[in-house]
Amino acid sequence: MPDPAGGGRPLRADAQRNRDKLLEVAVRAFSQGGPEIPLESIAKEAGVGIGTLYRHFPTREALVEAAYRSELARLCDSAADLLRELPADRALRAWMNRFIDYMATKQGMAEALRAVIASGGNPFSESRDRLTAAISLFLAAGADAGILRSDVDSYDVLAGLSGISLSAGEPARREQAGRLLDLLLDGLRYRADAG
Incomplete structure (x- = not known):
């Protein structure tokens, strides 16, 4: 680097x-x-x-921004590794758990990230693109293997994951988050052409 x-x-x-x-x-x-x-x-x-x-x-802001970007990179870069180790649906489900952890870290760093933004930085400039690119890897691999729908937009999956994180991302609610992630994955497995 x-x-x-x-x-x-x-x-x-x-x-x-x-x-x-x-x-x-x-x-x-x-x-x-x-x-x-x-x-x-x-x-x-x-x-x-x-x-x-x-x-x-x-500066403090440079450290905060680099720490946040490092967590984003760790999450997004893990997609390819998970796909080498697991079938696409199981790899995506494992990644979803990591996403919830990432969001909890982001929430914990919220005050520090606000200070970065106040100083003129934009720690989130790459977030959406990197996250949707990672999700797209899982969706493409799953569609190719016939185990995930082929008509799903990665932005929609990101929105679903973000909603689950906001509603059940706290450590005390991880069991509920797991159930919601399972429901989201089941929806991704459902065949659009089945009915």
Whole structure:
């Protein structure tokens, strides 16, 4: 991955590990502790100095935005891996669980993300396109295998997932979210030409 502060040069392996660890810790810290969590505590938990944090992320907003985008990339990039491991319908269902986790993280980071937007950033600029592209992979693979409908729009699936996340995405309601995800997947399996 190119160094965001280094003019596009790739990061050394140790620098990439430090950056990845900072992002992992930042997601958890901002989700649980809000936008004002001390950056020193994030650096310390990641096992790096504050100078390393600022080399990678010159501002708090840069760290928040990178942490959010990292979670989005982790979710979307997992689609291809799941499709290699599972049939398309089961891969999509596993991805749906990950989507609910991603949305819970996004909700936890809401205050921190608002600060990014207030400073002129747009952490969500790629979200919809990346998410629908991932969903499209599952839909195409499922349609090709004859196990998912071929007439489904990935934006509709994203809307359904978002609705489930908003209504039942809290950890205490995960059982209900699971049932709703199963219903959504059953709808994707239903044959449009059956009736």
